[in-house]
Amino acid sequence: MAIKTKANSTVTVDPIIKIRNLNTSYGKHQVLQGIDLDIYPEETFVILGRSGCGKSTLLRHLMGLEKPTSGTISIKNMDLLHTNQPGRAELMKKMGVLFQSGALFNSMTVGENVALPLREHTPLDPATIQIMTRMKLELVGLSGFFDHLPAQLSGGMRKRAALARALAMDPEILLCDEPSAGLDPIVAVGIDHLILKLKAAFKMCIIVVTHELASVFLIADRIALLDGGVFRFIGTREEFTNSQDPRVRQFLERRPDDEKIDPDSYVNLLLENQ
């Protein structure tokens, strides 16, 4: 990708994530059909799509939780799918993940949750870890909640705490799965602003999977629309709003699917199943 710098000269940047010809199928159902994607450092890349379009599956591939049927994913020029366990662990330490439900460990306090990656992967002494944990919690606006249990927090606060944990190891890539799902609009926009703040402060690559149009226009540098296992659209915000692709238009105009109900074929379907 060519980026314009202040001096109006262009420099070429290597993508931080390269996905080539990625296929995934569950049984006969093909979820991802030959996806190619480049994501660059320091950009906020939003993957849009309706439920069941394969965006969560794509994210799980990036997190290393599920293996695709075929294709390659390389992160920082390392093959995610074919490296050995220690190599993959090193790669995972450079990635932070914000899960849809937060996925905080319910048996640990908020502070312990955020401290866990540091305790596991760094040789720092407990006092230093505690200071770093408090800093991360302050960053997300939860400074007074070090000793609270996740169950004592509200949905939005839990997301913030989960974000603090994702940031614990100062990752270069942050993956967010539906950051505003299940939150009221005001709390959701708060999370969006937090993501913007992180982008400005840490210059990391942020990948967000969502279907919230409002937050897309607030945070995205580039947008991709995933539909039926392929990308229907990849481009900037402006290109997205001006796109004439029918799927993009449908998404933007929030139009429902045209329902085609054919009584004969429905009866046939019932008869076949008997």
Add this chain to the structure above:
Amino acid sequence: MNSGIKTFGAVGRSAGEFFAQVARVADLARQTLYWSTVGAFRYERIRWNETFTQMVRIGVNSLPIVGMISFFVGLIIAMQSAYQLERFGAVVYVADLVGVSITRELGPLITAIIITGRSGSAIAAELGTMKVSEEIDALQTMAINPVSFLVVPRTLAMLIMLPCLTIMADFLGLLGGFVLGVVQLQIPYSAYFSHTADAILFKDFFTGLSKSVLFAFIIALIGAYQGLHVRGGAEGVGKSTTDSVVTSIFLVILSDVLFTALFFSTF
């Protein structure tokens, strides 16, 4: 004809599913062994803090219930056998009977069954809830191995505490028989004591203990397996918890049969 083929298909599928499940349990067993030995030294470590927490939960907190039940079982065995032995005028042999049956069989077995219901199910429910709320996924994305982080401490705690509980169950079971023998059956306590001491061989005690180590591994492994393979939400956790108890008790008793056949059938 068609239904016959369907039946064959169903049998084949469930057999295939069964063997796939056995393979997954074996794989979890392999990973648990690896991460508690070689892997622990090479990449990770053993989390002793968590292991001690689990030892308290599995072992110390089960002391009252295990102790009480084995004491009562000792009493029951003594009462039941006294009723039969009285007819031969051999009431004093209650001591032998209680001693041998408790140390060889009932101590380890009853402890294992109580701990399956109490701690095996807890392991399945806890890991299952973590799986459902994406906590296991979160561990993996943090490059923390769930087997090393969750399964190994629980398995080690089980392997350490179940034999300890069994020793206590043995003693309290013997005490139950002793109390009944001395108070109810009027056997002089010195006679009861010497009969018990003569009847129990070190081998009885030792095989009972080695069985409990085997049981411990089964309970922890099945609990962890059922927890890590939960599908669906809260309902899936409930189903896995039930399955863990049923499967563990079945496997504990099955392995007990094999173990007993191996060690005692030739004598």
